[in-house]
Amino acid sequence: MSHVDGEGRARMVNVGDKPTTRRRALARCRVTMARKTLQAIVDNEIAKGDVLSVARIAGIQAAKRTSDMIPLCHPLMLTSVDVAFRVEDASILVEAEVEVADRTGVEMEALHACSVAALTIYDMCKAIDKDMVIGDLALWEKSGGRSGEYHRAGDGEHRSDFAT
Amino acid sequence: MSHVDGEGRARMVNVGDKPTTRRRALARCRVTMARKTLQAIVDNEIAKGDVLSVARIAGIQAAKRTSDMIPLCHPLMLTSVDVAFRVEDASILVEAEVEVADRTGVEMEALHACSVAALTIYDMCKAIDKDMVIGDLALWEKSGGRSGEYHRAGDGEHRSDFAT
Amino acid sequence: MSHVDGEGRARMVNVGDKPTTRRRALARCRVTMARKTLQAIVDNEIAKGDVLSVARIAGIQAAKRTSDMIPLCHPLMLTSVDVAFRVEDASILVEAEVEVADRTGVEMEALHACSVAALTIYDMCKAIDKDMVIGDLALWEKSGGRSGEYHRAGDGEHRSDFAT
Amino acid sequence: MSHVDGEGRARMVNVGDKPTTRRRALARCRVTMARKTLQAIVDNEIAKGDVLSVARIAGIQAAKRTSDMIPLCHPLMLTSVDVAFRVEDASILVEAEVEVADRTGVEMEALHACSVAALTIYDMCKAIDKDMVIGDLALWEKSGGRSGEYHRAGDGEHRSDFAT
Amino acid sequence: MSHVDGEGRARMVNVGDKPTTRRRALARCRVTMARKTLQAIVDNEIAKGDVLSVARIAGIQAAKRTSDMIPLCHPLMLTSVDVAFRVEDASILVEAEVEVADRTGVEMEALHACSVAALTIYDMCKAIDKDMVIGDLALWEKSGGRSGEYHRAGDGEHRSDFAT
């Protein structure tokens, strides 16, 4: 009946013919904030609690619920989710790594985990700093699947952040 | 029993003593992409469907489920959610405005709606452009509640984007 | 920013200016099936269990999650959900009645409860009867709110079913 | 401990011994409405937005969450979901096709997608037409799995609708 | 149509006539485990992470989703959720306190939060101790609403645990 709809009709890609392979994706973003906000996080003085612990759990749970939130994502049985943070000068880097053995990749799961972890940081600190900005949310690495390896060629600054 | 836990224990703020007032928040973010990706969106040639229609629905639904995703957010009966897009040179601006009549604000709902709308854009276009970046996710306006009005003093570039 | 989107952009109606009033909606549908299927339900001989008990719970739970499933529905704190069945010749009538005290009505909650209760009947009996049909899903009564009372003028057959 | 419960206890069928095979199901329903309502949908003049775009997304997302809503359904990793519409004289036909590679079929997922897409049409148009009726919700085709092929022998009218 | 169903039909109590008042409930349970397991928790040596931090978040989130899990519970907009732990000789006491301003109480929310926090402790430690037992899950205090105050008269041991 597809001819009865116009152009642009949304569809979930049919992945039934794709092979089940191990797939992995790594995404990152950055939460920029006032230095005193960052210091309060590091010193565990935020009234709502230990910010990075809560943000990590939120990111892990978000990865598992990506297909609930992103309409055309396939549901996937994730085999691993890892969310990490690096405290920098006036920002926190968020990194999420997700793995699966399935017919489609986990880029969205990794991006979604980063995004919800970052939003949780915002939520916990917004009483003292509403000016925080979440940026640089991007896919950094992807492996497995037909399209092969992907490594972000992105700006040098971020690369060196994570190369050490 | 609160004394038996150490510092940094997570807690949901008790808003039981706050008055029920009308509250509103407006958040924005930007999805930067290759010009040909943007053109494909505008020309409605993305294989997964009409990108902005799907992203809008995803954003609206995400606003409603913010307290499921952000651990310390209160559940709220939103009275309005609006998600809008502006196509620019090599990016799409995403804006979400949320309203409620309750004891706590809707900043997180507006930010979450922007974030999921932006991730949906990424999901629908990632087959042709994995280098897209989601950035500048921030609160722009907030009204209602004890803390009063908030207007982002942010950089001039964004301001002018939306001032026209 | 609404001017940047074309016609037809989806939006959740802003109900912030509506008064909070008690509202009620009643919806019905009919599951038509083979007589032997109906007999097996009545005799509690369906292998998956007591069909109407399970369908009732499914309908009640569905009412509560309507805004998760129907994109532009407002979340609502339902004060009452009631799901009832009537066994007829070769069909089961399903009725759901929902109440709330809020700014918008509960038509969708009542319809959604009927629909999921009916689908649960289908699910539990499909091993013996895949030809079942769910029909006549409609709003029958609505009260409260600005638009006033609504009573379905529908066909006589249904009316009399429920008038007794 | 099964002997301690009476007859009719609900159970999820144990599918652990079934082979993993590709399975597909196709379901349909019809939303009957006033001609002017239908015209407003076609002309994209419904205040809540582009009805069929929103309904399609709602149907796709509903397919993915079928096991949340229908109590005895197994969770399944769907490999494809497609929702289509056909505008007729005074109704819209809704069709959903779902695929999976698993131990059990996707009839309920296809039926649930149709049902939620139809309810979304109702929700978006109810401000102008509360008399709409959702009917003829039925399974039309099923393949894969032990029970073999299923093709609905149903009434000719529907058949010809879709045969062209 | 209630007369067409037999006895025992499940129903959500109609709370539409109850007044909106502030309500509070406090529940507790105990996770009993081997001393070495408890020591590993206290020393933060469990491989899956900081057990009590994760369990606290899980409990808070569970409170918010009680009406999704317990079929006849009303959805409620919680104004406060607090989950606390006390490490004892060979067990961890879990306590959850929940508040709301609504038409029905939050006993189930407090019990559900305790239960999910305790299950999370089990999940994180089960690699080293499958013999853990969750017990003594009970309501301890309740205030607000027509039925008045409730204080558990329970055994002295527990009382004194929490009286200090």
Place this chain on the structure above:
Amino acid sequence: MSHVDGEGRARMVNVGDKPTTRRRALARCRVTMARKTLQAIVDNEIAKGDVLSVARIAGIQAAKRTSDMIPLCHPLMLTSVDVAFRVEDASILVEAEVEVADRTGVEMEALHACSVAALTIYDMCKAIDKDMVIGDLALWEKSGGRSGEYHRAGDGEHRSDFAT
């Protein structure tokens, strides 16, 4: 980036290298209550409905949503869930048995099903008995997977309950 986080960071265990095998878990708990409460359940005189039917459905659905509730649990496609009850002198024994064919076990799913079934019993009877206690929630059997068989060595009383 794992070196940038301190000890105790939460992580979902990576099960990508584990073989897919059939796994099974059986858990139990006990709801202790006043004899008259138990009698009302048995006589189906509880106002909210047939307690054990509702509790069974709640338990089955909870098993399917375990990874939503327990933060570090992997999502799993359960192949079987069975919830059973045994009425004793002044308590109801709850038993849940869950199966899967996957890379990790279903202990948490069985425990979660027991817990939510027991909480549902509490919810349905709390109007007449707030003193009920849920206890003895424990894993009883586990098979499949690298760690081999597990049989609870627990107290004799429980063992004999279920050995007959």
